[in-house]
Amino acid sequence: MIAIPRRYTVSQVCGYVKGKSAIPMKTRTGGELIQDFLETYEIPFVFGNPGTTETTFLAAVAASKATYVLSLHESSAVGIAAGYALIAGKPSIVSLHTYPGLANGMFNMRNALMSGVPMLVIAGQQDSRFLIHNPVLGAPNTRLAETATKYAYEVTRTDDLAVALQRCYLQARLQPTGPVFLSIPMNFMLEQTEHTRFKKTRIVEDTVPCAIGEVAGALEAVPRGQLAIVADYAVGAAHGIEAISRIATGLGADLYAAPFHVQGTVDPLHPNFRGQLPPTTRKINETLGRYQTLLLIGEKVDSFTYDGLSALPSALQVIQIAPAANQLGFDFPCDMAVLGDIRATLDALATALGAPAEPTGTRTVDEAALDARYPASGERPTDALILGVLRRLDRATHIVTEGSSEDAIVQDMAVRLGFRNVHFSPRGGGLGWAMPLGVGIGLATGKPAVCFVGDGGSLFSIHALWTAAKYRIPSIFVCFVNNEYRLLKDLWCNAMGTTIETTRFVGLDFSDPNVDLQRIAEGFGARTERIQDLAGIGDVLARAISHPGPSFLILDREP
Numbered sequence: 001m002i003a004i005p006r007r008y009t010v011s012q013v014c015g016y017v018k019g020k021s022a023i024p025m026k027t028r029t030g031g032e033l034i035q036d037f038l039e040t041y042e043i044p045f046v047f048g049n050p051g052t053t054e055t056t057f058l059a060a061v062a063a064s065k066a067t068y069v070l071s072l073h074e075s076s077a078v079g080i081a082a083g084y085a086l087i088a089g090k091p092s093i094v095s096l097h098t099y100p101g102l103a104n105g106m107f108n109m110r111n112a113l114m115s116g117v118p119m120l121v122i123a124g125q126q127d128s129r130f131l132i133h134n135p136v137l138g139a140p141n142t143r144l145a146e147t148a149t150k151y152a153y154e155v156t157r158t159d160d161l162a163v164a165l166q167r168c169y170l171q172a173r174l175q176p177t178g179p180v181f182l183s184i185p186m187n188f189m190l191e192q193t194e195h196t197r198f199k200k201t202r203i204v205e206d207t208v209p210c211a212i213g214e215v216a217g218a219l220e221a222v223p224r225g226q227l228a229i230v231a232d233y234a235v236g237a238a239h240g241i242e243a244i245s246r247i248a249t250g251l252g253a254d255l256y257a258a259p260f261h262v263q264g265t266v267d268p269l270h271p272n273f274r275g276q277l278p279p280t281t282r283k284i285n286e287t288l289g290r291y292q293t294l295l296l297i298g299e300k301v302d303s304f305t306y307d308g309l310s311a312l313p314s315a316l317q318v319i320q321i322a323p324a325a326n327q328l329g330f331d332f333p334c335d336m337a338v339l340g341d342i343r344a345t346l347d348a349l350a351t352a353l354g355a356p357a358e359p360t361g362t363r364t365v366d367e368a369a370l371d372a373r374y375p376a377s378g379e380r381p382t383d384a385l386i387l388g389v390l391r392r393l394d395r396a397t398h399i400v401t402e403g404s405s406e407d408a409i410v411q412d413m414a415v416r417l418g419f420r421n422v423h424f425s426p427r428g429g430g431l432g433w434a435m436p437l438g439v440g441i442g443l444a445t446g447k448p449a450v451c452f453v454g455d456g457g458s459l460f461s462i463h464a465l466w467t468a469a470k471y472r473i474p475s476i477f478v479c480f481v482n483n484e485y486r487l488l489k490d491l492w493c494n495a496m497g498t499t500i501e502t503t504r505f506v507g508l509d510f511s512d513p514n515v516d517l518q519r520i521a522e523g524f525g526a527r528t529e530r531i532q533d534l535a536g537i538g539d540v541l542a543r544a545i546s547h548p549g550p551s552f553l554i555l556d557r558e559p
């Protein structure tokens, strides 16, 4: 039994239940809890697109210190938030409208999930007292969100709001990092609660297995030249590129970027770098089949096409280091599964191996080979224009690509030139990720990311331009215009054994009328220019880099 101090009467102690507390109890509205949450976690931006069910949430944000960053479509809101989170290294907050808004944001939430990008997506829900009637805008939000988040929850009473916000924020941040979804009935923003406590959790996760010496021993036992290291996105997220370089040198191992590694994971100028693993299972198998052991760092060896052979040869010894238990041995069985914080574990491993710190980028760029590969006088002279753009950029620039048929060459050029801050193609497969991602990176770094996008792909999130213009976010887009889904034509021909010239395509041309991307981009507030000749590229880029908002640069591609 709980003893009640004599100086209070029972009715005074219970008074708060009737709303007339004699004891000074701190109560807050749900909206005030949102403000407390934003302040506790020092969240500067709330990205979003609102509706009726978010009006009370918006009012709360308006009275907070955070800035609401409006996007005109949810795919842009989620993508910009993802770009911001990538740089900030902590979850961004996205506010979406109930079901219809959430549905529009879903494919980029899935892209974020597959790329381990942390974010807390909050959607409003109809008034909880009204949901029984299945009203307009009342909908199964969590069921929808489940396929694109690591956890999804709907708050059922205002008393739970503080716990739910903290849980979801932390879950997004903890390994495996990724989007988490929280649905909040709109009336909760106005209701009072005494459950108001927020704690800013200090996360201590620099875990290193005690048996790191055993891991080092297993790697050292691999015959020289028989070890392949494959680095997935976790290496980039943990800033582990230097440590991987040391380990590769120390062990004399070949170094690969995982297919769809989605952010920079290796130093492409490291002498042991052998490129990105190919995207088809058979070719991956053939490449890895040349080794006795694979050291996989991160989640997986992802692939795009199954062509009759498993990506990992069964005889291959697999040692995997991952930051989350549910990533270990999940995709393929492994011989040694090592759980540990990527940065801390790689540093410890490099030390255990006695691998010295090394100067970075000792390999010089073979400019002549690049010119020979992408000649201005070749079959595709605009390849040389793409190379011209990349050459003129500071190597610390963030390079973003997305699913157009130019991806392969932009990626090849960027890697050969030594760019490390690369974001190659969405791992969830949804176009409409790159443009907002570039805007989010620009917001977080204050410098323009350079995003290469196809004309078809651009149309899935082109409204990201407006947000960049509105908030003066530096951003540069190079858009390849061919008025078609060329990549899908090539894939069609591959699958059907036909040729581009003889195939009667349906559904893959958006010519007649052509989409006027220049006017669309201008309509969203972007500066536009055409990239037409090598001599003019320097000036075009200088104007784009000095512009405080978005520049949309059109590059007309040969058919």
Ligand SMILES: Cc1ncc(C[n+]2csc(CCOP(=O)(O)OP(=O)(O)O)c2C)c(N)n1
Pocket (backbone or CB within 6 Å): 107, 403, 404, 405, 406, 429, 430, 431, 432, 453, 454, 455, 456, 457, 458, 460, 482, 484, 485, 486, 487, 488
């Ligand atoms: C949201 C979404 N819709 C459709 C697709 C399918 N898709 C993959 S590649 C592609 C064509 C891309 O066209 P574009 O960006 O113009 O590049 P191009 O193929 O012309 O080089 C499409 C539509 C997708 N991946 N995501």
Ligand SMILES: [Mg+2]
Pocket (backbone or CB within 6 Å): 454, 455, 456, 457, 480, 481, 482, 483, 484, 485, 486
């Ligand atoms: Mg196209």
